[in-house]
Amino acid sequence: MQEVSTEKKEFVPNIVAFCCNWCSYAGADLAGSSRLSYPANVKIIRVPCSCRVNPTFVLKAFQQGADGVILCGCHPGDCHYVTGNYYTRRRMALLFSFLNYMGIEKERTRVEWVSAAEGARFSAVMNDFVKTVTALGENKRLTDLRVKEGE
């Protein structure tokens, strides 16, 4: 019989980061070219603008196994499309507050503004987010909100 290892593997969270093309994605680029590291488990999805992120994108990411979702865009006032991130700010404030109301840990969701010149900030934000989500552990809730007890 095969030995079952009782040793617990260290938990490495799955993080999805939606980054706008003009600021945050460029910020991530700058972090890379400045040789600043951010955790490899952050999966970046490039979007034209943070307001392109439909709430269902966030939900789908969680449902497909993300442990944390972060949205990054230009600082308010600096949006490439002038006002996109203002809409993002309202939407996500409401969505994240709502998810917390349903019992989803509030630390699993985040919005941060990162400009193209802020490579160091990008790296710091990601490191911090990964640390927070790692401490929380696996996200089970959003994958099984409707699965009956005992299933």
Place this chain on the structure above:
Amino acid sequence: MKDVEMKMLERAKQLLESGEVARVIGWKKGEFFYDPTPASFETVDELKDFVYDWFCGANLSKYLIQMSKKEGKTAVFLKPCDTYSFNQLVKEHRIKRENVYVIAVECLAKLNIEAIKEKTDGIVKSVDVEDKDVKVVTTNGEYTLYKPEVVLSKCAVCNKTHQAKDEEIILHERPERDVNRFEEVEKLEAMTEDERFAFWKGQLSKCIRCNACRNVCPACSCVKCVFDNPHSGIAAKANDSEFEEQLFHVIRAFHVAGRCTDCGECSRVCPQHIPLHLLNRKFIKDIDGLYGEFQAGETDEGKTPLTSYTEGDIEPKDVFNGEAK
């Protein structure tokens, strides 16, 4: 209520006979006395089934999406809460306002037959209302119930007044009351994350995905819905492990956020008695608290909170820091 019904019937007859309108939308007798259903009456003869009683909770506004596009005018009886949905639909260009004749009718709160059945034994034979007393006769005996305890959940916290009307039939005014519609939301907010999750998981796993809540919702009026479109990537009928199945309620709640008038129809029709209005009331409460008070459907123009912004809006991360807002 009988006197109001008589007046409404009379008016409906006049409007049809004179040809002022091509149809009247109201309620007609259901299979049982407590389940009147929305109906369109095109002739005086059809009006013999017309009713307006303590069980006419159904919101008629959504029917106007189709009816207002037909030839001729459509007259409709709207209760206070229904007029908000009506305005919202006009604002979203779903109802042709010029084709509708709105008759505002009084509403002194509607009864919830499920609550009545729960509080009585035997088969319900008749229900009469006298002020705050609800007199119920069943096969097992007679009961007197306290009306505020057996009204629909939406009526229990309603203080709405008509926001749209071309004429009115109001014989009795409902006195303004001191109600806090956010009480239940506040209770949930005061719980821990774990408790809230347990609560919602318990509720939502009862859902049989009959789609009644979506179908009845006046804010859910898309011609093509993601939940029906097999190419949307989130539709999968009766499949428990698919995205839409698990997150149906979250997606729907967000979709109508800022447009939901709190008409309470979703909770009224849910066969599983899931308190769906508590989902949207959270959005309403947050919007009120974060962006200033807003009541969808109060007018038929203007921007909604999710289609506008201010430069000084709160940052998402601060929404949690300020505790439950």
